Amino acid sequence: MTASDQDKFDEMHMPDGSVREAYQGYNDWLEQQDQGWMRRKAFEAESFFRKTGITFNVYGEDDAEERLIPFDQVPRIITGGEWRKLSRGIEQRVRALNAFMHDLYHRQEIIRSGRLPERLFRDNAAWLPQMVGFTPPGGVYTHIVGIDLVRTGPDEFMVLEDNARTPSGVSYMLENRETMMAMFPELFSKVKVCDVSDYPRKLAKSLAACAPEGVEGNPSIAVLTPGIYNSAYYEHAFLADQMGAELVEGSDLRVIDGKVHMRTTVGFKPVDVIYRRVDDEFLDPLTFNPSSVLGVPGIMDVYRAGNVTIANAPGTGVADDKAIYSFMPEIVEFYTGEKPLLPNVETFRCADPDALKYVLDNLAELVVKEVHGSGGYGMLIGPTASRKEIAEFRHKLEARPENYIAQPTLSLSTCPIFTKKGLAPRHVDLRPFVLCSPEGVTITPGGLTRVALKKGSLVVNSSQGGGTKDSWVLDD
Amino acid sequence: MLGRVAHGIFWMYRYLERAENTARLLAAGQRMALTRGDEMADQEWKSILTTLGLRQAYEEHYDDYDGAHVCDFVLRSKHNSESVLSMMERARTNARACRSAITAEVWEAINEGWMTLRDLLSRPVRNSNLNMSLGAIRRESTLARGASHGSMLRNETYSFARLGTFLERADNTARILDVKYYLLLPSLSYVGTPLDTGQWDNVLRALAAERAYRWLNAGRMDARSIADFLILDERFPRSLAFCYTAMRGNLGELAKLHGAEGKSHETMREADFRLTGKTVEDIFDQGLHQFLLEFIAGNQALAGAIAEDYRFVS
Numbered sequence: 075m076t077a078s079d080q081d082k083f084d085e086m087h088m089p090d091g092s093v094r095e096a097y098q099g100y101n102d103w104l105e106q107q108d109q110g111w112m113r114r115k116a117f118e119a120e121s122f123f124r125k126t127g128i129t130f131n132v133y134g135e136d137d138a139e140e141r142l143i144p145f146d147q148v149p150r151i152i153t154g155g156e157w158r159k160l161s162r163g164i165e166q167r168v169r170a171l172n173a174f175m176h177d178l179y180h181r182q183e184i185i186r187s188g189r190l191p192e193r194l195f196r197d198n199a200a201w202l203p204q205m206v207g208f209t210p211p212g213g214v215y216t217h218i219v220g221i222d223l224v225r226t227g228p229d230e231f232m233v234l235e236d237n238a239r240t241p242s243g244v245s246y247m248l249e250n251r252e253t254m255m256a257m258f259p260e261l262f263s264k265v266k267v268c269d270v271s272d273y274p275r276k277l278a279k280s281l282a283a284c285a286p287e288g289v290e291g292n293p294s295i296a297v298l299t300p301g302i303y304n305s306a307y308y309e310h311a312f313l314a315d316q317m318g319a320e321l322v323e324g325s326d327l328r329v330i331d332g333k334v335h336m337r338t339t340v341g342f343k344p345v346d347v348i349y350r351r352v353d354d355e356f357l358d359p360l361t362f363n364p365s366s367v368l369g370v371p372g373i374m375d376v377y378r379a380g381n382v383t384i385a386n387a388p389g390t391g392v393a394d395d396k397a398i399y400s401f402m403p404e405i406v407e408f409y410t411g412e413k414p415l416l417p418n419v420e421t422f423r424c425a426d427p428d429a430l431k432y433v434l435d436n437l438a439e440l441v442v443k444e445v446h447g448s449g450g451y452g453m454l455i456g457p458t459a460s461r462k463e464i465a466e467f468r469h470k471l472e473a474r475p476e477n478y479i480a481q482p483t484l485s486l487s488t489c490p491i492f493t494k495k496g497l498a499p500r501h502v503d504l505r506p507f508v509l510c511s512p513e514g515v516t517i518t519p520g521g522l523t524r525v526a527l528k529k530g531s532l533v534v535n536s537s538q539g540g541g542t543k544d545s546w547v548l549d550d
Numbered sequence: 551m552l553g554r555v556a557h558g559i560f561w562m563y564r565y566l567e568r569a570e571n572t573a574r575l576l577a578a579g580q581r582m583a584l585t586r587g588d589e590m591a592d593q594e595w596k597s598i599l600t601t602l603g604l605r606q607a608y609e610e611h612y613d614d615y616d617g618a619h620v621c622d623f624v625l626r627s628k629h630n631s632e633s634v635l636s637m638m639e640r641a642r643t644n645a646r647a648c649r650s651a652i653t654a655e656v657w658e659a660i661n662e663g664w665m666t667l668r669d670l671l672s673r674p675v676r677n678s679n680l681n682m683s684l685g686a687i688r689r690e691s692t693l694a695r696g697a698s699h700g701s702m703l704r705n706e707t708y709s710f711a712r713l714g715t716f717l718e719r720a721d722n723t724a725r726i727l728d729v730k731y732y733l734l735l736p737s738l739s740y741v742g743t744p745l746d747t748g749q750w751d752n753v754l755r756a757l758a759a760e761r762a763y764r765w766l767n768a769g770r771m772d773a774r775s776i777a778d779f780l781i782l783d784e785r786f787p788r789s790l791a792f793c794y795t796a797m798r799g800n801l802g803e804l805a806k807l808h809g810a811e812g813k814s815h816e817t818m819r820e821a822d823f824r825l826t827g828k829t830v831e832d833i834f835d836q837g838l839h840q841f842l843l844e845f846i847a848g849n850q851a852l853a854g855a856i857a858e859d860y861r862f863v864s
Contacts, residue, residue, distance in 0.1 A: 125658050125661060125662055127646070127649075127658075301647070302643065302647050311646070311649035314649075315650040319650075320552060320650070321555075321649070322552065323554065325554070326552050326553075326554050336552060337553045337554070338551055338553060339551055339553055339706060339804075339861055
């Protein structure tokens with residue numbers, strides 16, 4: 075079922091062309107702007123990003139190349155009322171995720187109760203036996219979570235994906251806002267938008283609150299990056315800079331006397347909290363991948379002795395699995411005792427024979443995803459796929475049904491982008507960023523809006539031609 | 551601060567300084583080539599390649615000393631790992647790796663500088679554009695240094711930035727002086743000839759020193775007064791004495807901050823002994839070439855001691 079024109083929901087314009095409440099202030103401003111001037115602004119934005127070096131690396135045939143994620147200058151706007159409702163749902167979901175992680179690595183009540191099949195995590199490469207029976211400092215597993223939301227109607231937001239491993243993109247949330255404020259200062263005096271700029275301060279505070287027991291004074295925080303060739307290096311440096319934390323590489327760290335230390339100009343200094351942007355597998359060559367040079371030999375022993383905080387906790391990637399995702403409504407209810415406030419997208423688990431039959435019969439209308447896949451790879455978008463692609467996918471699906479889930483093709487909401495011919499609707503999603511600490515859950519009002527720049531496309535991933543927008547929550 | 555980051559900052563400023571000095575050297579060479587005949591031009595370009603330590607690498611690819619070839623090789627050749635382009639790239643890579651230790655202004659200056667020069671040097675530089683291109687290299691380096699001066703906290707990071715700048719600058723000044731004195735003159739009988747004064751004038755230009763020198767030494771142009779100026783005059787920002795006074799201050803700051811002196815402070819004292827209280831007569835008695843060789847070696851030893859004291863690598 076492709077999205078027909080009628081059931082498409084545009085966040086700015088009503089079907090009759092009038093402007094929705096959220097965009098009223100922006101539209102009033104926009105109507106007074108000269109179109110030529112607006113077009114020149116698009117170039118200005120690009121040079122701003124190049125200058126600041128907000129790039130991601132792409133590995134081509136020759137050298138690693140730095141690219142920009144396209145930025146669109148029309149903001150994506152959500153009203154204060156909509157946001158308040160959303161954030162209640164997000165908070166509930168994140169609390170449930172954290173409780174779920176604790177349970178999975180301890181008593182596994184959810185499995186004993188028969189609500190979740192055991193194979194789901196036994197087969198999951200992200201599940202780490204090393205974490206069994208261990209509780210991270212402060213009981214926090216998911217220090218930073220990105221919840222990917224999609225919208226299909228005025229009141230219909232749903233979760234498409236949970237990112238509990240190492241969600242990226244928060245630097246775009248911050249820099250997109252900076253760019254918008256630099257380009258259109260007067261716009262921000264006309265429309266009141268919730269501030270996002272204190273995210274790094276909140277992140278530092280939240281991480282500090284998760285420091286190991288016995289740390290006196292201000293805990294020492296470091297951001298662990300794989301280095302300048304990593305695709306998200308800009309973000310790692312940006313966050314360290316904004317938090318006032320050290321940006322370290324594996325080779326800067328060493329385990330001495332049961333503590334993690336960093337090599338400074340005056341000798342080795344202890345590190346209490348590590349916000350790592352290195353995958354579990356590379357974290358400790360003694361415990362995981364022995365050939366890793368990105369990690370710190372022995373860090374897992376220090377971690378398990380409770381002498382360092384690793385954020386997010388190793389092993390949280392289990393929650394990013396799409397088969398686990400399909401159980402999120404049950405998971406939320408199991409741990410919070412409440413009905414989920416934010417629905418999932420309807421999901422067929424192909425491991426289930428009835429569901430598999432339905433999926434095979436309706437491949438041309440469904441989106442089929444690999445349970446461990448990410449970044450928009452390894453998936454089939456039925457309505458836009460060729461017959462040959464569908465036939466090939468059918469074989470893969472029949473061979474390993476438990477490796478796939480399927481979802482209906484949603485009629486994702488659109489938001490206008492600025493084109494040479496004026497505004498044109500494109501599909502969007504939203505990733506708000508959530509912080510967890512023993513002091514509570516903090517959600518920054520806004521997030522990263524990704525937008526499919528190609529007309530009609532539903533794929534918003536930056537690796538596949540997606541762009542970003544500044545995301546506004548109105549201060550109303 | 552991290553040892554790795556101190557290392558990165560130190561080298562970022564060394565590369566920036568070296569890129570700038572290389573541009574100055576080429577500009578002086580170009581002027582020399584324009585004002586003396588072809589044969590002298592060849593000599594001049596050869597001496598520039600020698601000063602930069604690139605003669606052998608160059609000769610593997612060219613069998614002439616044509617100015618356009620030399621400039622292309624020095625500025626942007628893929629066969630030259632020490633090209634200005636690759637120095638700018640390394641300065642930027644270091645800046646990127648130390649992004650959280652420098653200010654946004656410094657990062658933007660380096661990043662924009664690199665973008666500008668990368669575009670400028672993406673094609674061979676034509677003779678008519680050479681001066682403009684060399685000017686651009688000097689300008690980008692100056693902008694980065696200015697942004698550093700105007701926006702960075704005067705802390706450890708800044709000390710390493712300054713140490714890198716002055717260590718490299720002292721090395722470059724010593725090399726330019728040495729090559730001129732030791733290699734350039736065919737024989738002693740040329741001393742005082744127009745060729746001789748022309749070449750000294752050129753050394754001064756390569757170090758942006760011609761105006762200051764003239765102002766201080768109206769009408770004179772001889773080896774002693776020039777060596778005196780470039781080695782011992784603490785007022786001139788590219789002189790060895792100036793660079794070492796600055797480094798003494800930066801090392802002093804580091805000792806204060808760390809509560810202890812190290813091997814680098816000891817090496818610094820040895821270097822001081824070579825400079826302080828010396829007259830130009832003392833230096834010529836020892837032999838200028840010998841003096842400069844020892845100076846360059848001492849400068850390298852200082853770089854090594856700094857790397858060791860402040861845990862640049864392990």
